[in-house]
Amino acid sequence: MQDTTCLNPPQPLRVFVKDAVRNGKPVRLSCIEIGAQSYCINGNLIKVARLENEWFADVDDPDSVIRALANAEIKPDIFTFWQRVPDSEPKHDYYMEWESLAVLQSRALTIGGTNRQRARLEI
Numbered sequence: 001m002q003d004t005t006c007l008n009p010p011q012p013l014r015v016f017v018k019d020a021v022r023n024g025k026p027v028r029l030s031c032i033e034i035g036a037q038s039y040c041i042n043g044n045l046i047k048v049a050r051l052e053n054e055w056f057a058d059v060d061d062p063d064s065v066i067r068a069l070a071n072a073e074i075k076p077d078i079f080t081f082w083q084r085v086p087d088s089e090p091k092h093d094y095y096m097e098w099e100s101l102a103v104l105q106s107r108a109l110t111i112g113g114t115n116r117q118r119a120r121l122e123i
Contacts (some may be wrong), residue, residue, distance in 0.1 A: 001087065007081070009063065011012065011013075011073050013032050013034060013068060013071075014032070014033040014064070015030065015031070015032055015033075015041070015072070015074060015118055016030075016031050016033070017030060017031065017074060018040065018052075018086050019041075024031050027042075029041070029042055031041075032049070032068075032072055032074065034064075034065055034068045035060060035061075035064075036054040036060075037051060037052070037057065037059070037060060037065075038051075038053075039051055039052060039065070039069070039079075040052050040059055041076050043077075046077045046078065047074070047075070047076040047077050047078070048076060048078045048079075048080060049069055049076035049078070049079045049080070050080050050081065051081060053068075054081065055083065058081075058083075058084060059081040062079075062081060062092055062094070065079065065081075065098065080101065085103050103104070
């Protein structure tokens, strides 16, 4: 007889609301925490989910995020994420649209004995 005990039962997703500013106006965003990452869901007719800090972090495991979002109490219609430059070959087998970005290579600076790297260059 096989043991059918689930070793890692699915954790309930934490759903919360976050105040933000979009196009100069205050908005309330529905957010879901999956693992250690937060995903914000916006849109009225079509709900789009994306990583809250997508400029600074990457989606750890898109497959598990998609499964979690499918079972979430707020179900988005579209889940979007992007792949960091310089990776130009798709890592995942999902529908993809190219996005134009102007990027510059940066070097780590040593200031006061601490390595610091500029995340974005604003022009």
